[in-house]
Amino acid sequence: MDPWEHAFDHPRPASFYARDTLVVARDLLGDRLVSPSEGGWRAGRIVETEAYVTGDPASHAYRGPTPRNQSMFRGPGTLYVYRIHQVFCANITTRPGEAVLLRALEPLTAGLGDTRGPGRLCREFGLTRTDDGSSVVTGARCRVVPGIGTREAVERSPRVGIRRAQRRLLRFSLEGNPWVSRPRPGARPRSPA
DNA sequence: TCATTGATTTGCT
DNA sequence: GCAAATCAATGAT
Numbered sequence: 383m384d385p386w387e388h389a390f391d392h393p394r395p396a397s398f399y400a401r402d403t404l405v406v407a408r409d410l411l412g413d414r415l416v417s418p419s420e421g422g423w424r425a426g427r428i429v430e431t432e433a434y435v436t437g438d439p440a441s442h443a444y445r446g447p448t449p450r451n452q453s454m455f456r457g458p459g460t461l462y463v464y465r466i467h468q469v470f471c472a473n474i475t476t477r478p479g480e481a482v483l484l485r486a487l488e489p490l491t492a493g494l495g496d497t498r499g500p501g502r503l504c505r506e507f508g509l510t511r512t513d514d515g516s517s518v519v520t521g522a523r524c525r526v527v528p529g530i531g532t533r534e535a536v537e538r539s540p541r542v543g544i545r546r547a548q549r550r551l552l553r554f555s556l557e558g559n560p561w562v563s564r565p566r567p568g569a570r571p572r573s574p575a
Numbered sequence: 576t577c578a579t580t581g582a583t584t585t586g587c588t
Numbered sequence: 589g590c591a592a593a594t595c596a597a598t599g600a601t
Contacts (some may be wrong), residue, residue, distance in 0.1 A: 467583050468583080499584075542582075
């Protein structure tokens with residue numbers, strides 16, 4: 383049996399997502415996003431996430447349910463896909479009104495393009511508005527399966543690109559992983575000599 | 576109905 | 589380093 387097919391059939395259960403959002407964001411690191419496609423399986427290792435929680439001014443759900451964010455109020459493991467500028471971003475709903483943004487993957491299958499950054503990640507996995515509301519537990523588009531464990535340390539930092547609540551450390555990434563979308567804020571660019 | 580804004584990416588300076 | 593691209597959700601009028 384194809385190992386990716388086997389993985390796809392053994393996803394994280396809904397109970398995995400029905401926990402504290404910060405814990406889910408952290409625990410998703412090292413897990414794998416797996417998706418069937420015409421050209422074969424697409425899979426990547428999750429290396430960077432962000433948490434969006436209740437009472438968080440940077441969250442799309444801050445002002446309560448709207449037509450756009452309704453997926454954040456559905457069950458745990460629901461995909462919330464929205465458009466920003468000209469790209470899409472994908473989140474996984476945890477508790478009602480809270481979600482984890484998938485920011486970067488380390489490619490695990492051949493043929494995958496650049497998956498550093500939420501927009502590129504969605505592009506490479508073909509995630510668009512039509513995938514909003516689907517499930518990463520039982521859905522056919524993509525699922526999250528457990529990783530094999532991580533040696534890398536988990537690093538917390540401010541979230542990227544937001545205007546409000548910039549001081550909260552709700553971004554989680556695998557320290558030193560080259561597929562993380564941006565270096566830690568405050569880190570010096572390496573000087574040549 | 577109108578104006579503003581953004582959980583991004585890209586390209587140019 | 590900075591601004592443009594580009595569009596729909598959102599809030600104000």
